[in-house]
Amino acid sequence: MNNYQKQLISATVPILRESGEDLTDYFYARMFKHHPELRNMFNMGNQANGRQKSALANAVLAYAENIENPSVLIGVLKGIGSKHTSLNIQPEQYKIVGTHLIASIKEVIGEPATDEILEAWTVAFFQLADIMINVEKGLYAENLSKEGGWNGWRNFIIKRIEQESAEIKSFYLYPQDGKEIANFHPGQFISVQVFIEELNLLQPRQYSLSTSYNSEYYRISVKKENGMNSNPSGMVSNAMHLKSEGDIISISAPAGLFHLEKDSKNPLVLISGGVGFTPMLSMLETNMNALQNKKTVWIHGCRNESVHAFKNQIEELKQNTEWLETHTFYDTSEDEKNLPENISLGRVDLQKCSDSILIEGAKFYICGPEIFIKNQYESLLNLNVSRENIFYEEFGPQLINLN
Template sequence: MTNHQKELISATVPILRESGEVLTNYFYARMFKHHPELKNMFNMGNQANGRQKSALANAVLAYAENIEDPSVLIGVLKGIGSKHISLNIQPEQYKIVGNHLIASIKEVIGEPATDEILEAWTTAFYQLAAIMINMEKDLYAENLSKAGGWNGWRKFIIKKIEQESAEIKSFYLYPEDGKEIADFHPGQFISIQVFIEELNLMQPRQYSLSSSYNKEYYRISVKRETGINSNPSGRVSNALHLKSEGDVVSISAPAGLFHLEKDSEDPLVLISGGVGLTPMLSMLETNMHSLQNKKTVWIHGCRNESVHAFKKQIEHLNQNAEWLETFTFYDTIEDETNLPVNTSQGRVNLEKCSESILLEGARFYICGPEIFIKTQYESLLNLNISEENIFYEEFGPQLINLN
């Protein structure tokens, strides 16, 4: 890009701040009209609730604001690239996106979007696309280099289903071809693809792996979400909860940046809300099966006992593992008998656990709803925890950018 083109991109920042979501809403409608087959690759629940449009608007704005040095966005781009390979995004699809994004800029912004500005944005988009395509090429190659690794969709049989709470079921997924499956870092996710009859579409969703690695199966633990006002957010989770043992689904290889470094000996502080406990369980099991048994503190919050998945297993481990300490917060407590140790009523409050979590060299992992992540992140900063030691996972489109 020339310096003049960068200046033109920077000049569009005020427009993007004001009309970014109008632009992305128009862009998605335009692209899906011309390429309805892409609906099979996009989460139509996030299209309906606006989260995907907001995420794209934020990304376009961030790119424009940092056009002088896009390298500052590399962490965000790596996260997007990891999600893309889990959906089997291919280079030719960037051209489709680019064509419709530039056309949308012209049609939405109108007269201020001069030919010169459109040319600058075209150059900027394909510069970004080249970065993403090269990054994803390396990730695809890394997948294939692993023992048992693959790219694209692979069929797995649901051999076992277990009810973990009133809302969460675990699915044990075995490869239909009987061949080896790829290793993964505790905390990573897989994408799963199911057909949604009422949409007449295949729909992908990402679910964290909820166990440590073994050579036979992957386990995911899925909360049955309830759609609101015809919002299709819960359609895939509901479809999964209706599956039976023996059914076949397609999944992609493990991916994701939110994970433990297996060789690290640093203490762990895990902070989860609701179904955000799933990647933490993978971390906990991995630590349990390792020789390190790193000091681990797990703080979990949910509405009540009935929705607390894996409660008995975690409590059993807590009573038998010297390296583990747990704290549980329930919004409401109906029966005070047989509660997990260190249980409190109310929302997660890290101040109540501060003596246990202020461990030298500890690494902090947060997973849960958006407001939960923001609240706990701020609480850790108030406890003088360095940003570089805080990691978080937001389910769905990335709307949070805290560090």
């Protein structure tokens, strides 16, 4: 890409800021019309609620804003690449995306999208595609280098299902072929592929692994989300909650950049909201099983006791160790007068826990809904925690970039 083309890309930034989501909304409709098979690879819940078009609009804008030095985006691109490999995205699909994105720019923007601008964006997109393909090539190779690793989809048997709370079930997944399964870092996720009759589509969803690694099975803990019929958001979780022991589902190899640093001895502060507790469980079990006994403080918020999953197991662990401290926040409680000392009413408030969490050298991990992450991140900054020590995982398309 030459300097003149970079200038043309930069000149489109104001248009992308104003009309980016109109563009990406049009793009997805256009692409699915010509390639309906791709609907099996995309989360149609995020298509319906607009999160996917917002995420793509943000990504296109960020690329245009940093066209002079796209390497500053490499951290974000690695995160997207990790998600792509979990969905088995292949290089030839970038050509499809590029063709329909450029056509959408022409058809949505209209006359201002001159041939020169379209040519510049074509060069820019395929430059970005090459970066992504190389990132993903490395991740695919890494998968295959692991004992028990694989790429694409692999069948697993649901051998055990446990009800963890009023709305969360755990699924114990064993490989159908009986072969070894890949190791993973505590905090990573797998993608699950389920056929949804209402859509007549296969649908993928990402679920954090909720145990430390063992050689026999993976465990995911799935919240049954509201939303069926006209709202696809909860279709996969509802379908999972209808599964029975013995059923078979397809999953991808473990992936994701949100995980504990290997061999790190730093104290941990885990901050979770709702079902965001799942990667924290993996981190907690790994710490326990590795006998590292790193000081760990877990702050968790949820609506009430009935939806507080794994509370008895966590409490038992805390009673039998000296390294774990917990603080829980319930929005409401049926027994407000008899709550234990470590449980408070209201939303998570890190100021109330500041004496516990401001530990020298601590690493902070946040997981939960978008607004939860933003609030807790801001609270940590207000407590003078360094950005470089804060890590977060946003469920669904990446809409926030705080670091």
